[in-house]
Amino acid sequence: MRVSPTPAGWRGQPGRLLPLLLLAALGAAAPGCSRPSAASHGHLTIQNKGSDTIVNLAQAWAEAYKKVAPDVSIEVSGGGSGVGLAALIKGTIDIANSSRDIKPSEVEEAKRSTGKEPCDFIVGYDALAIYVHKDNPLEEITFEQLAGIYAEGGTLTHWSDLGVSLPGGRNKIIRVSRQSSSGTYEFFRERVLHNRDFKLGSNDMNGSKEVVDLVGNTPGAIGYSGMGYANPRVKMLRVAVRAGSPAVAPTVENTLSKAYPIARSLHMFTLGQPEGATKAYLDWILSDAGQEIVAQCGFVPVAPNHRTGQARPAP
Amino acid sequence: MTANPPPGQPPRPRRSVQARLGETLLEAVIRLAGVSAILFVLGIFFFIFREAAPVLTHEKFKLGQFLGSIEWYPTSAQNVRYGTLALTVGTFSVTALAMVLAVPFGLGAAVFISEFCGPKLKETLKIVIELLAAIPSVVWGFIGLTVMSRVIVRYTDADVGVNLLNGGIILALMSVPIIVSIGEDALKAVPDSYREAGLALGATRWQLVWRVLLPAAKNGLLAAVLLGVGRAVGETMAVLMATGHAVQIPHGILDSVRTLTANIAAELGEAPAGSPHYRVLFLTGVLLFSITFVVNLAADLVVRGIKQK
Numbered sequence: 001m002r003v004s005p006t007p008a009g010w011r012g013q014p015g016r017l018l019p020l021l022l023l024a025a026l027g028a029a030a031p032g033c034s035r036p037s038a039a040s041h042g043h044l045t046i047q048n049k050g051s052d053t054i055v056n057l058a059q060a061w062a063e064a065y066k067k068v069a070p071d072v073s074i075e076v077s078g079g080g081s082g083v084g085l086a087a088l089i090k091g092t093i094d095i096a097n098s099s100r101d102i103k104p105s106e107v108e109e110a111k112r113s114t115g116k117e118p119c120d121f122i123v124g125y126d127a128l129a130i131y132v133h134k135d136n137p138l139e140e141i142t143f144e145q146l147a148g149i150y151a152e153g154g155t156l157t158h159w160s161d162l163g164v165s166l167p168g169g170r171n172k173i174i175r176v177s178r179q180s181s182s183g184t185y186e187f188f189r190e191r192v193l194h195n196r197d198f199k200l201g202s203n204d205m206n207g208s209k210e211v212v213d214l215v216g217n218t219p220g221a222i223g224y225s226g227m228g229y230a231n232p233r234v235k236m237l238r239v240a241v242r243a244g245s246p247a248v249a250p251t252v253e254n255t256l257s258k259a260y261p262i263a264r265s266l267h268m269f270t271l272g273q274p275e276g277a278t279k280a281y282l283d284w285i286l287s288d289a290g291q292e293i294v295a296q297c298g299f300v301p302v303a304p305n306h307r308t309g310q311a312r313p314a315p
Numbered sequence: 316m317t318a319n320p321p322p323g324q325p326p327r328p329r330r331s332v333q334a335r336l337g338e339t340l341l342e343a344v345i346r347l348a349g350v351s352a353i354l355f356v357l358g359i360f361f362f363i364f365r366e367a368a369p370v371l372t373h374e375k376f377k378l379g380q381f382l383g384s385i386e387w388y389p390t391s392a393q394n395v396r397y398g399t400l401a402l403t404v405g406t407f408s409v410t411a412l413a414m415v416l417a418v419p420f421g422l423g424a425a426v427f428i429s430e431f432c433g434p435k436l437k438e439t440l441k442i443v444i445e446l447l448a449a450i451p452s453v454v455w456g457f458i459g460l461t462v463m464s465r466v467i468v469r470y471t472d473a474d475v476g477v478n479l480l481n482g483g484i485i486l487a488l489m490s491v492p493i494i495v496s497i498g499e500d501a502l503k504a505v506p507d508s509y510r511e512a513g514l515a516l517g518a519t520r521w522q523l524v525w526r527v528l529l530p531a532a533k534n535g536l537l538a539a540v541l542l543g544v545g546r547a548v549g550e551t552m553a554v555l556m557a558t559g560h561a562v563q564i565p566h567g568i569l570d571s572v573r574t575l576t577a578n579i580a581a582e583l584g585e586a587p588a589g590s591p592h593y594r595v596l597f598l599t600g601v602l603l604f605s606i607t608f609v610v611n612l613a614a615d616l617v618v619r620g621i622k623q624k
Contacts, residue, residue: 052585079587170472170474172474174474174475179560179581179582179585180387180388180389180390180582181390181582181584181585182585186390189392190392195392195393197388197394200401200563201562201563203477203559203560203561204560204561204573204581205560206555206560214475214477217476218468218476219468220474
């Protein structure tokens with residue numbers, strides 16, 4: 001999910017982020033040049049890399065943390081969950097961001113190459129809501145129906161195929177999706193379509209908010225996006241894994257209890273129990289201040305009683 | 316002549332070494348500036364092609380599929396396919412619709428400003444039209460995405476407001492200022508003696524415009540239209556936001572489309588550098604470059620043909 005790293009809300013595609021980051025880097029480099037000994041004055045750098053889903057959230061944390069601990073700078077980069085975990089195992093970074101669980105093979109590899117076990121911090125949750133226009137009478141939907149609408153070869157093309165008639169007489173289902181390189185696109189494809197391809201001809205938006213905006217403007221539309229992006233012009237559907245099983249609404253509670261089926265945990269991994277500045281940073285992320293940023297970025301914060309600040313050794 | 320100036324005339328002032336050196340230097344700089352355009356074009360083509368070339372021999376890439384298939388699945392988990400036909404058709408259809416809307420408006424406005432309106436209105440119109448040209452494309456896209464899409468959903472039976480019609484209208488509005496200002500210049504360049512002769516022969520104003528001015532200015536007017544086409548083909552941000560960004564061959568002006576430019580803008584930022592997806596996007600750039608090259612070349616040939624007649 002691409003989210004706005006700040007409440008002010010500039011769109012956070014890395015492509016558009018990059019020039020800004022470069023500018024920021026230049027700005028940061030200028031005083032660095034005149035004071036080459038900055039590192040020896042106790043200035044610490046935490047290397048943070050991994051999931052593209054989390055990268056904007058991680059960036060928002062890093063920016064906010066500058067005010068909390070001005071002598072610690074956090075370098076955030078994306079690349080994907082696998083890239084981040086690979087770098088952690090090699091020991092080139094301090095924290096790996098991942099939007100999936102660590103694989104047993106990766107735990108083994110980390111133990112073999114460094115002798116330490118990766119520690120898993122769940123720092124938030126990402127729940128994808130299925131949005132339709134507010135006037136759409138549909139209330140719930142199954143994975144099978146979603147696949148029929150979205151997957152290549154799916155046969156559901158009109159709302160009447162779902163037994164729904166829209167006010168205003170429009171009948172065609174307008175599929176709103178994401179650009180093919182987005183993590184949300186991949187997560188939806190993996191979880192709901194079981195890795196089948198999307199049907200061509202969907203309206204592929206470039207951000208989570210754009211998806212919801214278009215659905216809100218289009219009576220016959222359906223779309224998937226983070227639940228934090230809901231607005232009064234759209235409605236979130238309850239989702240059932242199969243016909244007959246209970247349909248679950250995308251709420252914070254249902255996400256936390258894992259009852260909602262299109263949600264995933266957002267992880268940060270360290271090598272062994274974190275220490276020093278890294279531990280302080282992770283503790284801050286799991287504090288109220290850090291979790292507030294999670295909500296601002298459109299993700300689900302971790303419930304207070306789950307925020308132990310303690311690392312669980314990865315399975 | 317240089318050796319012995321005729322008596323009675325002052326001797327020709329001799330240029331200092333400095334002045335002559337300056338002259339040569341300046342000439343060299345100007346020459347370089349002139350030739351640099353060619354260097355830049357070749358350089359850009361070279362670098363884009365160099366990024367794209369390795370994919371041509373990639374096992375999953377087929378040139379026939381690239382040009383002739385509509386199936387664009389660059390990140391598929393099961394079967395990666397790189398077909399750009401739908402994107403090419405999208406680019407052409409949006410451009411064509413934009414020109415259908417913009418050419419009559421643009422040329423009409425140019426004729427009105429140049430021939431029919433009074434000097435005060437003329438100045439106002441020119442300023443306003445220049446202002447129209449100064450609106451950034453992302454603002455146009457924003458208008459398409461928010462205002463225009465709601466209007467279209469409301470007053471047509473379109474299923475979705477961001478579509479070919481929306482993109483076409485936005486692109487037309489963006490190209491009109493170019494067509495107007497260049498078209499007006501072309502009409503202004505027609506000598507006044509043509510107008511005087513026409514009026515002296517008893518032509519009405521309309522006859523004068525239709526039979527005298529338009530034929531006389533057709534080169535410049537064609538150039539104005541083609542610059543508008545160039546603007547429309549290359550426009551990215553506005554069409555990305557207004558066309559709906561859907562990979563499909565449109566069956567009507569109320570279907571969503573995706574253009575080559577918008578596709579590159581949306582995907583290049585997140586395609587891992589050096590991956591086949593990244594290289595195919597550069598190859599799409601080469602394709603776009605070729606299309607604009609052919610359009611420009613055709614325009615040039617047409618203009619030459621008109622000149623020779």
